[in-house]
Amino acid sequence: MILYAPLVIVTIYSFNDSKSIITWQGFSLRWYFDMFTGPESAKFKVAASNSFIIAIVSATVATTIATLAATAIVRGGAARYRTASLGLLSLPLMVPEIVTAVATLIFFNTIGFSRGLTTIILAHIVFCIPFAYLPIAARMQGIEDTYEQAAMDLYATKRQTFTRILLPLMMPGIISGYLLAFIVSLDDFIITNFVKGAGVETLPTAIFGAVKMGIKPNIMAISTALLLVSVVFVTISYFVAKADNKNK
């Protein structure tokens, strides 16, 4: 998998004893100890938890909003709405991040909203929406409505039809949308840096300087640890799902 090639480098160099990534000075675990005991470990811990809270909340809200919107647009008739809504929904994609950042900051300041986690989450929800919406809507367009018709013929209410029939069918789209929103939020630097306010750090803002000023192995170590956590997470969920299937 090509996707993983650059990451192999990240992993290898996280074990480098040198202070710079360019030169290899032997195998060492020092950057992993540094991660927990180094002078900046507290900062990274807070930043990582902030990042995950923001990513989870924004992805969840964005996906919920996008699912509702997709239902309205794909299953709500009225073709005229569709083009307008598609335009509106992809608007956050089209505006360059730096412009959104400056404009959003101006807006928050004008209405006297003080910066903090809340402003970050609001801004993230907004730019996550198109990433959540597009896969969900694409999925929904592929679902024939015969199932729903059948359910309604059997006197299921609209709500029941939605939660029991449509929602499960849409799941792959929703999961895809959620994951995209999640990684987009986890990755964002420019907008976050403008709307976050002093004293709040997320992973990208905490490591950005360190990476820009010549990427150091401690950043590589943090990234590797993050990868490890996510791989473990996926493996566990895989086995849980498997066990679930067996029980059925």
Next chain:
Amino acid sequence: MRKFLKTLSAAAVLSLTAQTALAQEEVVVYHWFEYLPQSVIDKFTEETGIAVVMDTYDSNESMLANLKAGAMGTYDVAVPGDYMVEIMAGSGMVGSIAEGELANKGNIQDMWMDVPFDQGRTYSIPYQWGSTSFSVNKDVHPGNVHNTNLIFNPPASLSGKINMLDSQGEVMALAALHMDIPQCSTDRDQLKALNAMLLDAKQHWASFNSDTTKDLLVSGDAAVSMIWNGYSAKARSEGANIEYAYPDQGYLVWMDNVVLLKDAPNRANALKFMDFLLVPENIALVTNYAQYSAGVDGVTPLLDEALRTSPESNPRAGIKAEFVQVCDQATQSVYDQIWTNLRK
């Protein structure tokens, strides 16, 4: 859905607590990335009981953009470069420090007291200063390095292996030194010549990059790179066989300054923070970390031996050194256009 509501409310609570936790005595510092070591922050908090709340930026201009977009009044101090101090003062974004408010003001070196961007230091104090020039890989170019021809009119051996800083001010100012014209020239022939010279030089350049100059030199991907002196020293200590140039035509100096911002919410604490950074022992910690130079008396004996004697911190004698100048608006727009021409 319930789970989702739970997460949401948890986050709401968290963000609330994050905002109420700020009741303690604090100073809000808007600073460059990776420029203030954690040990110095801890020392300050230990000595004064004042917590340091940090926010960071990656360029003078992005700091200015953030402040102009309405973040003024939320920060106490910022650390702009020399020309940016002048711009901020011109836009009325700095506070003022009365005589006697800074106990350690006397520690500032004489040469940094009456600087063009703050005569008599009424709103800023020195943080670090250094120089901008370029470094040359001695394996590729064993000869004399002290000439700006190496970047603007290079020999064939260096052509295509040159990295320039992605910074209009510094490239233009060095180009002006190379051509021996004033930095904010209004002479049309000089400007046209400058434009032509840069366009011609561009064919020899491989890239514009300010952030990875050190890695480019250490890895050998670039044989010549414009670079800041402290960075060049770090590249050399990581094994690059390079020499930092003090070109015959001149080189650039810059100084980053701690500036008291207008409407600082914790003005008294900000002054304590500035006073703290004027103590030689404290600012020496920063200098040893950043590998530049402090503008405070009594720092030299406290520096690491390697830094004190490094060629990057000891310029060749008798070479012209200039700050990047702030041009007036009409002149600047010509320079902006030359820069755009160069990058189209």
Next chain:
Amino acid sequence: MEHSKGAAGAVTDTYAKERVWLLMPTWLMLSILVVIPVLIMLVYSFLTKEFRGGVIWEFTFAAYDQFFFDRGLFGDEPVKIEWTYISIYWRSIWQAGLATVLSLLLGFPTAYYIATRPQNSRAVWVFLITIPYWVNLLIRTVSMKFLLRENGPLNDFLLMIEVIDEPLRLINTALAVQLGLFYSYLPFMVLPIYASIERYNFTLSEAASDLYATKFATLTRVILPSIKPGVIAGCILVFVPSLGAFLAPDLLGGAKNFMIGSLIEEQFKGSAGNWPFGAAASMILLSMVLILLMVFSRQQKKAQPQGGQ
């Protein structure tokens, strides 16, 4: 996207009555936090620039004038059309387009492969695609740069297996930028396609093969139309962000030439400090993409009747 019951691509009016309520959160959220900021920038693009960042509240067309007209270095030559910015836009569109094609070429088979895995390993594959993206984009791009270096691992490997005789010059080329963009945005292509293909009823294609349709015909006539929405969604998600990207062009392409992203960024974060021009440039980008989307969705509507057959 036309009203067509029953067929793949079902767009119905089941929830027409609830439509307003379902759309409410979207409209509220987006109009407050996107439309208002966009309007702010639209206003800014017609204001006078304050020297070195900021705006002065005086109405002017100066920013748009600067974009489209060339008055020479000193502003007093006869007016010509300014090609500088148009060529920057053209180059960016070209780059983003190639990156999109690249992502589609690789993303489609990947999505198809995932969708044809057994039910419970699909989720694992989907996660595997996104996991690399838990690592920050900047780090990924820097690693990519390291990989592509002249004496980097990729060249070493290619030299070792003797595919090439001398190292390829990849870094600071347009190809490196496309690779970078492709790598940055691949999951944005894979996941939407996967989402629409996963649902795809493979028994239907089996039926088609039973009816002696060739594999190719099955693909083009039966599978492609039903996953078109996913492909379109993927293309939008890769193409549009690629247009404004600046990390890959900066780090991998050497930044010798401006792209839309870096041009606009320079206006706010660089020494140019020309907010109205940055705002105007974004408005031009915005209207360009909007028009593109509109033309696209109109064509879709026209194409639909035949596509449904």
